[in-house]
Amino acid sequence: MDFVKMGEQAKEAARMLNRLGSEEKNRGLAAAAEALLAHKMQILEANQKDVAHAREAGMKESLVDRLQLNEKRIAAMADGLLQVAALEDPVGEVISMKKRPNGLCIGKKRVPLGVVGIIYESRPNVTADAFGLCFKTGNAVILKGGSDAICSNKAIVQVIQDALRGEEIPAECIQLVTDTDRSAALKMMRMDRYIDVLIPRGGAGLIRAVVENASIPVIETGTGNCHIYVDETADYEMALNIISNAKTQRTGVCNACESLVVHSAIADDFLKKLAAHLAEKKVEMRGDARAMAADASIVAASEDDWGTEYLDLILSVKVVDSIGEAIDHINRYNTGHSEAIITKDYANAQRFLDEIDAAAVYVNASTRFTDGNEFGFGAEIGISTQKLHARGPMGLEALTSTKYIIYGNGQVREM
C-alpha cells in the first residue's frame, strides 16, 4: 500500500470536510446508512468469506459470532449512523471569547482533529461506527481492522465511499488499510505527518503494541480493573445490589467490577451475606486471609489476583482497616477506569472522590455506568484510561480540537 498517498488523500479530504456544514454532513451520514441497507447482500457475501476463512482456521465459535454479520446487525450499523446524524455537531462552537486590554478579541473555537486513525480487532460493525463519529466531527478516518474481517471491512468501506461520492463528498473521508500484515500496522502507527490521533480499540496486547510503537499521539482506551469499596457504614442491601450488578450484569466488559475492598469492621458479617448472594450467580470469590476467615466458600487470592481484570465470574476480595488503606490499595492496582465506594459517611465519600485516581469515581452506584450513552453523550468512540486530551467515555467532543481565533484592528506587540 502507498501510505503516503493514503495520508495525503486523507488530509485533503479532511480539508474539504472541514468546509461542510452540519446539514451536509448529516446528509452524508444518511446516504451511508441508506447504502448499507441497499447493499446488504454485497456486505453479507463478503462477510461469509471471512466467516468461512475463520472457521477453516479453527476460530472459536464465540469469536466467529463477533465476526459474523446478519441483516439485523447491518440494520443496526445503519441505525447507528442515523443516531449520530441526530446528535448536536460540536464543531464550530466558540467555547469562550475574551477581550484583552489591547483590544484583541481572543476566542477559542472547536474544530475537527483532522485525520483520525483507528486500529481495531474483529467486529466489522466498528468500521461503520467509527466512520460515523469521525465524519460527524469533520474528521477523515483511516481504519485498520483485523485480518479476520478484511473482506467485510472492504465491502463496508466500499459501500460508504460510493454513498459519499453520490453526495459529492470526497470518498477519502473513509479509507481502509487493506494490507493485513503486522508491518502495515507499524507503518500506519508512524504516519505522524498525516494522522493527528490514533485510537486503538481492542485487547490489552493491541493497545500495548500501539503505545509502544506509535509516533502519532495515541488515546489509550482500555482495560478496567474496577474496584468497589464497601465502607463500614455501607447499607448492606445497597452494597449487595450494586456489587451483584457490577460483577454479574455483564462480565466481559471493561466497567465490570473485578475486585472488592471491604472494611474489617463489617467484613465477617457482610462477606458471609455476599458469599451467599453471589453463590446463586456462580461467582468465585478469591480473598486474603481475613476474607477467607469470613466465609468458607472464599478461596485464597494470590498477589496476581489484585491486578487481574478477570472479565469472568470471579471477584477478588481484600479486607482493610481504614478508608486510607482502601484508597492506597485501589490506587496501586486499578487501571484508571472506574471505582466505587458504598458508604453512608459524608467525609469518606468526599475523600474517596478526591483521592482515587481514575476516569470515573462513584459514590453509591454501580461501576457499570461508565459508558457514553449512560453519561448522556449519545455515542462513544471508546473509554479513555489516559489523562491527556480525554478521560473516561469519549463522545463527539473527544474527536475535536480547538483553535484560537483572534480579531484585531491593527495591534502589534510592543515588548
Place this chain on the structure above:
Amino acid sequence: MDFVKMGEQAKEAARMLNRLGSEEKNRGLAAAAEALLAHKMQILEANQKDVAHAREAGMKESLVDRLQLNEKRIAAMADGLLQVAALEDPVGEVISMKKRPNGLCIGKKRVPLGVVGIIYESRPNVTADAFGLCFKTGNAVILKGGSDAICSNKAIVQVIQDALRGEEIPAECIQLVTDTDRSAALKMMRMDRYIDVLIPRGGAGLIRAVVENASIPVIETGTGNCHIYVDETADYEMALNIISNAKTQRTGVCNACESLVVHSAIADDFLKKLAAHLAEKKVEMRGDARAMAADASIVAASEDDWGTEYLDLILSVKVVDSIGEAIDHINRYNTGHSEAIITKDYANAQRFLDEIDAAAVYVNASTRFTDGNEFGFGAEIGISTQKLHARGPMGLEALTSTKYIIYGNGQVREM
C-alpha cells in the same frame, strides 16, 4: 540511574501533592523562591562550572549567554515562582455537573495530570519555571535538562528540594535526571508506567527525537513557520506596521513571521512599499517570480524557502491570485502555529479564520501575540502545535486532566 525508583517516587509525591490545597502549594512555591535567593552563591558557583566547561568545549558566546546565570537571572527565577503562586489554581474546579434521568449526578472535575516529564536544552531557568507550573497544578515533575547545564540544574533542584522538605512537602515533587547521555533520555521517554505526559522544550531535533521515541503521550511544542496574508483590500499602513512588527520585533522566536503571501492585485504596489520599509530593518526578501518583478531588491526563493522557519531577518514572499490560493499555500507549508490575514473584507476575514489550520489565526494583528502572557494566562509552559489535549499557548489548565465524579444513591444498570 534507577528510573523505576525515580518513577515510583514521583508517583508517590504526586499522590501526596494531590492532597494539598492551594494555600499549601503556594507556601511551597514561596519557600522555593526564598531558597533560590538565599542560596544564590551556591547556584552561581555551580553555574560557573558549567560555563567554564562550555567555553573549554568551544561553545559559541551567544549560547554561553543562554547558559549563564547571574544575580538578576536568579532573582527572575524566584520572581517567576511567586508570580505562579499568585495565579488562580485550576485544580478542583468542577467544570460541569449534570443530573441524569436515573438520578445520578455526573460531574467533571479538574485534577492534576500526575507526573509530568520535561526534556529541555541549555537554559537553566527552565528548571525553576517548569517546576513552578507543575507544582502549582499538583503535578510531580521529572526534569531532564541539557548536559551543558547539569551542574546548574543539580544545584537549583537541590535548593528547591530542601525548601520543600522544610515545608514538609515531599522533595520528590521535583526530580532531575542526572545521567546526561542519550540512553538516559531514551529511558525517560519509555517511562509510560510512571510519567503521564512528556513535554519537550527546545529545537526541532529534540522535539523530533521525543516524538519518534516516546511511549508516553507527548505534547509537541514547536516550530513556527508563520505566515501573513495581505489581502487585496488590506490597509497598507496597517499591513506594513504588522509585518514589520511580526518580522523584526524579535526574530529568534516561534511566533515571528517567516513568510508573506500577497494578493496579485496589489503585489506590485504593496511590495515596493514594503521592500523600502523593510530595507531600513535589513530584512532580506526572497520571492517568487511575480514578487521579484515588483521590486529589484527581492531575490529568488527556492522551493525550500516556503517551508523554512528562518528565525532570522529573512522573509519569503509568495504572490497569489485569490484568498483560496493563499489558504491552500499556507495550509500546505505552515507548522500549525500562528497565521494572520490583513484585510478590510468581512467574508475573507471569516473564511481565513475558518479554513486556516493552525493553533492561532489572526485578523489584522501581529502573529507575535501567540504567547501565554499575551493571551492572559499569566504563565506558559510552551506553545502546543499539535491538536491533542492542548493547542496554542499552554497555561496552567494545560497541565491538568479531568475525572468524572458521580454521586448516586444505589443506582444499578438495567441493560
